Amino acid sequence: MLRLPPFVVLQPETPEQAVAAWHPEAVYMAGGTDLLPNLKHGLGAPKQLISLNRLPRGGILIEAEQLVVCASTTLSELAQSKLVRGLAPPLARAASLVASPQIRNAGTLGGNILLDTRCLFYNQTAFWRRALGHCLKAEGDWCHVIGGPKTCVAAQSSDTVPVLLGLDASVELLGASGARVLALRDLFRFNGMDHLKLEPGELLTRVFIPRPAPGFRGTYEKLRVRDSIDFPQLGLAISGTWEGTTPKTLDIVVGAAGPIPKPIGKLEAFCGQELTDEGIEAIAELVRKGTRPNEAIHGDPAWRRQMSAVMTRRALTALRDA
Amino acid sequence: MKSLLRLNINGEPVELAAHPHWSLLEVLRYELGLTGSKQGCDKGDCGACTVLIDGKPKLACCTLAATVGDAQVTTIEGLADSDGPDPVQRAFDVTGALQCGFCQPGMILSAKALLRDHPEPSDAQIREALAGNLCRCTGYTKIFDAVRLAASQDRQVPIAYGEPAEGFIVLGSRGRKADSIGKATGEALYTDDLSLPRMAHGKILRSPHAHARILGVDTSKAAALPGVFAVMTGQDVPIPYCVIPWTPDETALCTDRVRYIGDGVAAVAAADEDTANAALDLIQVDYEVLPAAIEPAQALAPDAPILHELDWKGRPRKDNICKTVELEFGPVDDKLAQSVAVAEGTWHYEGSTHGPIEPHAALATWSQDGQLTIWSATQVPHYLHRELARVLELPQAKIRVIQPALGGAFGGKSEPFDLEFCAAVLARKAGRPVKFLYTREEVFYSHRGRHPMTMHFKVGCDTEGRVLAVDSDITIDGGAYHSFGMITTYYSGQLLTGPIDFQSYRFRSSRVYTNKPCCGPKRGHGSVQPRFAFEGALDEAAEQLGMDPIQIRRVNAIESGQETVNGQLIPSTGLLACLDSVERGSGWKERWGKLPLGRGLGVATSMYISGTAYPVYPNEMPQSGVQLQADRSGKITVFCGASDIGQGSDGMLAYIVAEETGVPPDDIVVVSSDTDLCPVDLGAYSSRVTFMCGTAAQEAARKLRTRIVDAVALHWQVPDAQVGVALGFVYDKDDRGRQLDIREALILAESRFGTLGATGGYRTRAVGAKYRGGTIGASPAYSTTAHVAEVAVDPETGVVRVEKVWAAHDCGRALNPQLVEGQIEGSVYMGYAEAIMEAHTFRTDGLHTGPNLLDYRMPTSAECPEFFASIIESLDPGGPYGAKEAGEGPLHPIIPAIANAIWDAVGVRVRRMPFTPERVLAAMKERS
Numbered sequence A: 001m002l003r004l005p006p007f008v009v010l011q012p013e014t015p016e017q018a019v020a021a022w023h024p025e026a027v028y029m030a031g032g033t034d035l036l037p038n039l040k041h042g043l044g045a046p047k048q049l050i051s052l053n054r055l056p057r058g059g060i061l062i063e064a065e066q067l068v069v070c071a072s073t074t075l076s077e078l079a080q081s082k083l084v085r086g087l088a089p090p091l092a093r094a095a096s097l098v099a100s101p102q103i104r105n106a107g108t109l110g111g112n113i114l115l116d117t118r119c120l121f122y123n124q125t126a127f128w129r130r131a132l133g134h135c136l137k138a139e140g141d142w143c144h145v146i147g148g149p150k151t152c153v154a155a156q157s158s159d160t161v162p163v164l165l166g167l168d169a170s171v172e173l174l175g176a177s178g179a180r181v182l183a184l185r186d187l188f189r190f191n192g193m194d195h196l197k198l199e200p201g202e203l204l205t206r207v208f209i210p211r212p213a214p215g216f217r218g219t220y221e222k223l224r225v226r227d228s229i230d231f232p233q234l235g236l237a238i239s240g241t242w243e244g245t246t247p248k249t250l251d252i253v254v255g256a257a258g259p260i261p262k263p264i265g266k267l268e269a270f271c272g273q274e275l276t277d278e279g280i281e282a283i284a285e286l287v288r289k290g291t292r293p294n295e296a297i298h299g300d301p302a303w304r305r306q307m308s309a310v311m312t313r314r315a316l317t318a319l320r321d322a
Numbered sequence B: 001m002k003s004l005l006r007l008n009i010n011g012e013p014v015e016l017a018a019h020p021h022w023s024l025l026e027v028l029r030y031e032l033g034l035t036g037s038k039q040g041c042d043k044g045d046c047g048a049c050t051v052l053i054d055g056k057p058k059l060a061c062c063t064l065a066a067t068v069g070d071a072q073v074t075t076i077e078g079l080a081d082s083d084g085p086d087p088v089q090r091a092f093d094v095t096g097a098l099q100c101g102f103c104q105p106g107m108i109l110s111a112k113a114l115l116r117d118h119p120e121p122s123d124a125q126i127r128e129a130l131a132g133n134l135c136r137c138t139g140y141t142k143i144f145d146a147v148r149l150a151a152s153q154d155r156q157v158p159i160a161y162g163e164p165a166e167g168f169i170v171l172g173s174r175g176r177k178a179d180s181i182g183k184a185t186g187e188a189l190y191t192d193d194l195s196l197p198r199m200a201h202g203k204i205l206r207s208p209h210a211h212a213r214i215l216g217v218d219t220s221k222a223a224a225l226p227g228v229f230a231v232m233t234g235q236d237v238p239i240p241y242c243v244i245p246w247t248p249d250e251t252a253l254c255t256d257r258v259r260y261i262g263d264g265v266a267a268v269a270a271a272d273e274d275t276a277n278a279a280l281d282l283i284q285v286d287y288e289v290l291p292a293a294i295e296p297a298q299a300l301a302p303d304a305p306i307l308h309e310l311d312w313k314g315r316p317r318k319d320n321i322c323k324t325v326e327l328e329f330g331p332v333d334d335k336l337a338q339s340v341a342v343a344e345g346t347w348h349y350e351g352s353t354h355g356p357i358e359p360h361a362a363l364a365t366w367s368q369d370g371q372l373t374i375w376s377a378t379q380v381p382h383y384l385h386r387e388l389a390r391v392l393e394l395p396q397a398k399i400r401v402i403q404p405a406l407g408g409a410f411g412g413k414s415e416p417f418d419l420e421f422c423a424a425v426l427a428r429k430a431g432r433p434v435k436f437l438y439t440r441e442e443v444f445y446s447h448r449g450r451h452p453m454t455m456h457f458k459v460g461c462d463t464e465g466r467v468l469a470v471d472s473d474i475t476i477d478g479g480a481y482h483s484f485g486m487i488t489t490y491y492s493g494q495l496l497t498g499p500i501d502f503q504s505y506r507f508r509s510s511r512v513y514t515n516k517p518c519c520g521p522k523r524g525h526g527s528v529q530p531r532f533a534f535e536g537a538l539d540e541a542a543e544q545l546g547m548d549p550i551q552i553r554r555v556n557a558i559e560s561g562q563e564t565v566n567g568q569l570i571p572s573t574g575l576l577a578c579l580d581s582v583e584r585g586s587g588w589k590e591r592w593g594k595l596p597l598g599r600g601l602g603v604a605t606s607m608y609i610s611g612t613a614y615p616v617y618p619n620e621m622p623q624s625g626v627q628l629q630a631d632r633s634g635k636i637t638v639f640c641g642a643s644d645i646g647q648g649s650d651g652m653l654a655y656i657v658a659e660e661t662g663v664p665p666d667d668i669v670v671v672s673s674d675t676d677l678c679p680v681d682l683g684a685y686s687s688r689v690t691f692m693c694g695t696a697a698q699e700a701a702r703k704l705r706t707r708i709v710d711a712v713a714l715h716w717q718v719p720d721a722q723v724g725v726a727l728g729f730v731y732d733k734d735d736r737g738r739q740l741d742i743r744e745a746l747i748l749a750e751s752r753f754g755t756l757g758a759t760g761g762y763r764t765r766a767v768g769a770k771y772r773g774g775t776i777g778a779s780p781a782y783s784t785t786a787h788v789a790e791v792a793v794d795p796e797t798g799v800v801r802v803e804k805v806w807a808a809h810d811c812g813r814a815l816n817p818q819l820v821e822g823q824i825e826g827s828v829y830m831g832y833a834e835a836i837m838e839a840h841t842f843r844t845d846g847l848h849t850g851p852n853l854l855d856y857r858m859p860t861s862a863e864c865p866e867f868f869a870s871i872i873e874s875l876d877p878g879g880p881y882g883a884k885e886a887g888e889g890p891l892h893p894i895i896p897a898i899a900n901a902i903w904d905a906v907g908v909r910v911r912r913m914p915f916t917p918e919r920v921l922a923a924m925k926e927r928s
């Protein structure tokens, strides 16, 4: 079997205990569905594993015009939640499209937001990586994707993050010096080796999603080979408020095309007026231009880029005509 | 350090000492003996390890035992209660949803959770709920049936056999498989489920280079590591072997040279896997890296590095050509010149692997008197037996090979592998049993999967569509070793000559060594690739002639009793009935060529052997033997070397013996694939088992029946002919009221004749043509198949969705239609997967692009097409009750049927597999 590195398991009962237990050779584990396969590949060898499974489970509630989701909420719970399906349907949809039923039963929203970036040259066994020659992200000094010694462009592969960005979500982080709230868009940096702007030992405790305004319509589309198990080859989150066929606001975020999810700018120009087929076509072209997939994950980058436009056109048309 | 772990498993508290870094799966399997939870990838990709945690399906391989806490864990062993198996387990059993059974514990638990939350699930909900459980055998069809049945029934799903075919008492009924309730309940033991006292764990050190000379291997540090019991290198096993005895070109571990990334170099046996891995890290190998030939073009270049310096006769090799076959039948060039329609092109098959959910495993132990026993996940115990004897320099009589339950094979376990030799050698050195279990990555490196082929084809037809000539030139990428190579090379040409009859034929096939994992036999060995090319070309010829694709196949259909252009006799064929069936089923006449842009239908046909006429080593002995033992208990034990790899051959043997003797199948025990207990059978390959073992079983059972009938006739004082045999009793044909329970009849027979037993065998009849190679591809019988595939092609994305497949297969007499359907559905699934998504590919440096089940994608229940299997029975004069093969033939047509449907949908001919969206779009762009 694949072996996990020897570690000690701590199971704190409160977030504060968890944070207090943290030290540089420790790592948090929620559902473990991202962490454990990586550790089995020899990607990291923590001495301590701080399991979050005994922390109080806060569930999903509405508080002060915000949807508040506890980080420990499983993806299945998120996908099935009446509250989420009613208020933020694309989030429920994105959660329902992650991995497989078993993984959604264990994987959490917190883990999905913080999951490691992925790369075909990295998410492999130690033997395989040695045979290839180690890469920048692990033990080496060369990126096999861009063919250079500096940048890692492993892909941010979460299905929920693009949706959460479109919904203007923020996260609550608990650190040694207390809690802070950070806009999700400020969490990521363009570096596949270190893509999270977390302070060491910070624990993600809750996710806040402003209650979508009336007239909200949004969706999440996922490109993948199989209809289950597969990580996204491309994720497309669209959200907006609509009056009939007129968007008042419109947000598009593309996932799995690089180390950070890509927000597509300049969409105000299309708001406040009826969205025509030509408008949709123009937006699709903006998305295509803004999407630069790389070879870190499966599928021809040029094709995936082209698909970003097709997916945008189809999804926007459906939203407009809904 | 271990610490106390408390768990609640199947309703009971358990306590054990465990390491904190142990997964729940390893604790269940290896510490608690709950081996019903399976392991297929160990990292979240396959679902075989699914258990219920507080009622929710989760993956035991991605769960730490230490964090389970108070939660209730339900494993497959926990479903049955004092009333017996759970209704879901029974439903899987009776519907034939279990083939190898390896995926099933996980599948059943997912189904159980679904039915609890949704007692009447929709089809979409069923597909969705099972979409994290890969099954490689069934094409999910019968699994969906099982879940529907479980939803509709109360506790007692009936265990019934259904109606037999007319004139039979057992055969033709939709019987359960002999061993399936054991698989559904987790009771069946697979190789890795076994453990012995003092057992050590073995691991193999593998080469990180595609091609290198081994200058030295220093194992001293590894040997000195505490907990290491034994270490070995290639020097311990220098005798070369091969499944084909006269082409030995590989050793159990490399001696002087490695030929692909993953080739084995040294091995260790240690107290546990962690120690074994640590020991591997301490082995120092000095390599001199050599230039590598990754693609056939590189291997064929004039200055190519030579992979094998000597050939198998010890002569120096000048090139990397493993085998070339050139054969010509009839005036091909003249016939091509006469042709009015000629389709010509180059087709590429990229390579694919078997992907059984069970990884290879082997366990070896020696007795004090020098007897070796090895349990192995092999599908050919007999060939393993022979090669172990050769390499270990032991008499065969000193070796016992046992194949436990097998978790899928598909040809991938049909020759000896390094782990079997290493287990034997290390067990001898360590003086204790040694077990090996491949990681999923090692399964990919061991491979022996479908060969990549580049195939140039020319097919010429006359105005009526008659195939006048077929001319092909095929380059076969063999990988590093021979495997079944020369047979593959022959098969790539020899198996193409039916069910479409050619008037002339020429092929030139060449298998080339390259620095990649070795290719070998995968379901439809050697012939799936050229079938893709030929059936595509035939469609193009039909298009040129303006003919309906089904019609062109009818026009050329070979007839029963006819000889093919290369001299093979086809005793029976049901092609026309197959074509009629899929034409009707798919609504072809109303729909082909008339569907809107993006939707299409495509047809293709094929023919396949029912066993090869000759074994891989020439001999005069039976290819298959069966021995029966019966006694006053009313039970019959069937001993046969055959390997049940999930296809259900144990059940088939039981049905045949039941048919002849009247003893119900439930009272027949099959003891198979154990070289100490069973007469030899050559193994589960080339679709030979039903035909050959079935014939042997029939012969043995008829002898036993004669004893029973004689004894009863003497007792009743009537002529033998007056005694009839029915299921469970014998009766007087003239006085139906006079009956005797079959147990009583056996007592009479044992009293009269003494100890009861009988043997039967299958001997090859002389078939095949006289020319050199004319017996390769010769078979006593051939199955035929026709498929129609319906696809939806998205013209904007290039994504091909296969929605429905109608598959009609002529298997002769269907001894158990449910099992035959299962083979058809499983075959279509596997071919569909190859056509649409699977690509066993390598980087330019020879490294596998993704040796795991996340990067090598096998279809899930979510996108799997709907399969409509129909059975055509053109009874074969040579087969048992007219039976022929069903396990491999039905794979062939699906790939070209999909390609031809893509043409109907969007007007492009795809000639390179798999038909990825990128390729389909590129083809569409090129055309416009």
Ligand SMILES: Cc1cc2nc3c(=O)[nH]c(=O)nc-3n(C[C@H](O)[C@H](O)[C@H](O)COP(=O)(O)OP(=O)(O)OC[C@H]3O[C@@H](n4cnc5c(N)ncnc54)[C@H](O)[C@@H]3O)c2cc1C
Pocket (backbone or CB within 6 Å): A027, A028, A029, A030, A031, A032, A033, A034, A035, A036, A037, A052, A071, A075, A097, A098, A099, A100, A103, A106, A107, A108, A109, A110, A111, A112, A113, A114, A115, A116, A157, A158, A159, A160, A202, A203, A204, A205, A229, A230, A231, A232, B043, B044, B045, B854
């Ligand atoms: C076969 C397979 C397929 C998959 N497919 C997909 C897919 O399609 N889409 C997708 O998005 N994901 C996929 N995943 C990845 C993973 O299952 C999900 O992202 C899941 O949501 C991760 O959640 P988790 O709770 O299991 O995270 P964990 O594995 O427990 O943690 C992930 C990371 O986040 C950190 N972490 C977790 N929680 C916290 C917290 N509260 N505070 C601070 N740090 C924390 C951990 O230290 C770790 O680094 C797949 C995984 C597998 C094995």
Ligand code: SF4
Pocket (backbone or CB within 6 Å): A118, A119, A120, A121, A122, A135, A136, A137, A138, A142, A143, A144, A145, A146, A151, A152, A153, A154, A192, A193, A296
């Ligand atoms: S993107 Fe480059 S550096 Fe990053 S993981 Fe992949 S190969 Fe390594």
Ligand code: FES
Pocket (backbone or CB within 6 Å): B038, B039, B040, B041, B042, B043, B044, B045, B046, B047, B048, B049, B050, B059, B060, B061, B062
């Ligand atoms: S063994 Fe757990 S998912 Fe494959």
Ligand code: FES
Pocket (backbone or CB within 6 Å): B097, B098, B099, B100, B101, B102, B103, B104, B134, B135, B136, B137, B138, B357, B407, B408, B646
């Ligand atoms: S029965 Fe599903 S993998 Fe064999």
